[in-house]
Amino acid sequence: MYIVFIFQGIAHADITELGIIRSLARFFYDTRIRPNNNNTRLVNEDEYLTTDYTIDNLYELAYPEYNALQVAFYSLPFKFIVDFIITQNVLTDFDDQTKKLSEAHFDNELFMNASKRILQFRQIIINNIRDVNEDLTNARQILGQSLHTLQDFYSHSNWIEMGKTDINELIGFNEIIGSVARPNQATCTNNGCTKIEKPCTLWEKITVGICPLVYYDCKNNILPEINNQQLLTSGYTGNGLSENNEVLEKPTNVEKCSHGGVLDESSHTPAVGGINKDSYSFVFSPHFDLHKQAVDLAIKATEQFLNDLRRDIGDENFDRFFIINPTEAQCQIASDSMSQGKRFRFFRGNLSAHLKDDDRWWTKLKRSFTNFFRLNKSIWTSDFFKEETINQPTFDLSDQGVNVKDVNNFRAAPYVIGKEDVRRKKRSIDLARKHRYL
Numbered sequence: 001m002y003i004v005f006i007f008q009g010i011a012h013a014d015i016t017e018l019g020i021i022r023s024l025a026r027f028f029y030d031t032r033i034r035p036n037n038n039n040t041r042l043v044n045e046d047e048y049l050t051t052d053y054t055i056d057n058l059y060e061l062a063y064p065e066y067n068a069l070q071v072a073f074y075s076l077p078f079k080f081i082v083d084f085i086i087t088q089n090v091l092t093d094f095d096d097q098t099k100k101l102s103e104a105h106f107d108n109e110l111f112m113n114a115s116k117r118i119l120q121f122r123q124i125i126i127n128n129i130r131d132v133n134e135d136l137t138n139a140r141q142i143l144g145q146s147l148h149t150l151q152d153f154y155s156h157s158n159w160i161e162m163g164k165t166d167i168n169e170l171i172g173f174n175e176i177i178g179s180v181a182r183p184n185q186a187t188c189t190n191n192g193c194t195k196i197e198k199p200c201t202l203w204e205k206i207t208v209g210i211c212p213l214v215y216y217d218c219k220n221n222i223l224p225e226i227n228n229q230q231l232l233t234s235g236y237t238g239n240g241l242s243e244n245n246e247v248l249e250k251p252t253n254v255e256k257c258s259h260g261g262v263l264d265e266s267s268h269t270p271a272v273g274g275i276n277k278d279s280y281s282f283v284f285s286p287h288f289d290l291h292k293q294a295v296d297l298a299i300k301a302t303e304q305f306l307n308d309l310r311r312d313i314g315d316e317n318f319d320r321f322f323i324i325n326p327t328e329a330q331c332q333i334a335s336d337s338m339s340q341g342k343r344f345r346f347f348r349g350n351l352s353a354h355l356k357d358d359d360r361w362w363t364k365l366k367r368s369f370t371n372f373f374r375l376n377k378s379i380w381t382s383d384f385f386k387e388e389t390i391n392q393p394t395f396d397l398s399d400q401g402v403n404v405k406d407v408n409n410f411r412a413a414p415y416v417i418g419k420e421d422v423r424r425k426k427r428s429i430d431l432a433r434k435h436r437y438l
Contacts, residue, residue: 009279009288010295012093013346015151016086016144019302021353024078025058026307027324031315032062049356054349055079076334077323081140083347087397088144089151090346093411094402098145100409102240105152107259108248109180109234114149116175121146125309129317136321146172150305151298155277155285156259157234158187160293162227167301172308180232186271187233188257192221193273193286208262208283215262216273218286222257233257235275238265260286263409299353344393 025048033043043061053061055078059071066074091098098104103113121142128139150171153159159168170177181187193216200211226233236250237259250256250266258267260274261284267274274286277294285291310318319325326334397404 009281009285009291011279012089012148012151013086014348014351015295015298016089016147016302017082017347017351018299018353019147019306020082020085021053021055021058021351022299022303022355023306023310024055024322024324025053025353025355026303027310027315027318028058028062046356050354052352052354054352055082056349057352073331073335074326076338077326077330079344079347079349080334080337080342081322083344083393085140085144085147086346087400088141089148090144091397091400091402092145092148094397094400094404094409096402099411100237100239100241101243102237102248103243104145104149106149106156106234107152108236108240109183109232109256110242110248111157111177111180111232111234112175113243114153115171115177118146118149118172119175122172122305122309126312129313129321139321147302147305150301154297154301155291155294156275157232158222158227158257158275159232160277160290160297161222161275161287162230162232164297167297167304169304171301172305178232179230181226183251184254185226185231186255187223187226187231188221188255188271188273188275189223190221190255190270190272193218193271195272196282204283210262213262213283214268215283216260216267216286217282218260218273218275219289221271221273221286222275233275235259235264236266238267343396344391345396346393348393349391 029045029048033048034045048061055075056071059075060066063071063074092104093099102108103110103117106114125139125143125146128134128136153168153171168177195214195216197212197214200208200213204213205211222233233256235257236248238250240248242248250258250269252269255271257271258264258269258274259276260267261276261278263284264274267286276285277287277290279285280288280291282288313321323330403409
């Protein structure tokens with residue numbers, strides 16, 4: 001059985017992979033491409049920074065002597081490491097130790113706790129990597145968890161509603177990352193939220209698990225003085241826990257914001273609704289219209305976190321941590337694992353990213369043609385039509401001891417146990433969404 005990711009938006013898995021692609025692009029440019037930029041093989045810096053590249057594209061540029069088979073062979077260990085990190089990121093929403101832990105998601109206004117978590121994890125990662133005798137599995141695991149918490153800051157807090165257009169550079173370096181609304185200070189209002197109740201379709205009954213659907217479409221429900229005074233707030237959830245395993249109830253004596261969404265029971269406690277931007281669907285996300293902005297900042301923050309990590313541990317350790325330039329033995333182990341049936345859980349080889357935005361019309365046109373070509377190539381090379389290819393992610397968490405269908409876990413709403421027709425539908429949605437939004 002496979003677990004199929006049907007999230008209506010750009011989720012943690014893609015955010016993480018896109019951030020890693022951007023960091024890899026910088027690494028290759030600094031260590032391979034720019035040093036080798038001679039008259040016989042010139043790579044234009046501006047074009048490099050503004051062009052969308054997949055991981056394979058980057059290996060082709062960094063190692064022009066590789067043919068397609070060599071690119072696939074020598075990039076495979078890196079791809080498996082990326083897939084492992086992504087998996088640990090996704091598991092943060094499902095593992096019993098973290099799915100309700102508010103500080104793992106920047107929920108319940110626990111900004112200092114969440115920032116401290118990232119800060120401590122970052123130091124553990126650095127210490128482990130600097131020890132050449134250390135098994136790096138644990139460091140990679142907590143990197144995935146750290147990135148999940150970091151990414152949630154932008155979709156769970158009011159950072160974007162405050163008018164911020166860049167990342168919070170204090171996260172990962174300071175416990176205090178901004179002024180936070182007081183515990184007894186109201187942050188949201190019922191005004192601006194419209195209650196919606198409707199019968200669910202068969203598809204919604206399968207994926208959500210409750211009927212009828214009751215949720216809120218919210219606009220401007222954060223109190224103006226909170227955003228105007230640049231006070232951070234985040235949504236409360238119906239079942240959040242502290243690090244001491246204490247239940248964190250949404251206050252009833254003051255109107256705080258909820259996380260929101262059809263499975264968040266706290267969204268019915270005043271102030272009703274919610275503020276999360278986790279998806280494009282207001283069934284799950286009251287502030288769905290800000291999802292793309294949250295995603296863009298989360299990708300940028302992921303890249304910055306990795307670039308800062310590289311700066312602190314050095315290129316050699318960064319390379320070793322991600323196995324960017326593997327040994328023949330490491331490649332053979334990865335290749336043998338693939339031959340024996342190992343598959344990617346979430347890694348998608350057709351994802352591409354660029355380092356620098358370019359508003360010039362010809363750059364946009366070129367990017368559109370490139371994305372259109374990759375979309376059609378994915379379709380006609382059977383990523384779409386075949387039941388399974390070795391590069392098609394399985395979305396399979398069945399061996400991880402988590403219940404992705406738990407209706408009491410609102411973070412599990414986008415996951416279902418998949419059938420073949422569901423997997424095909426998911427692939428078509430993914431391809432179309434990638435073409436439109438990424």
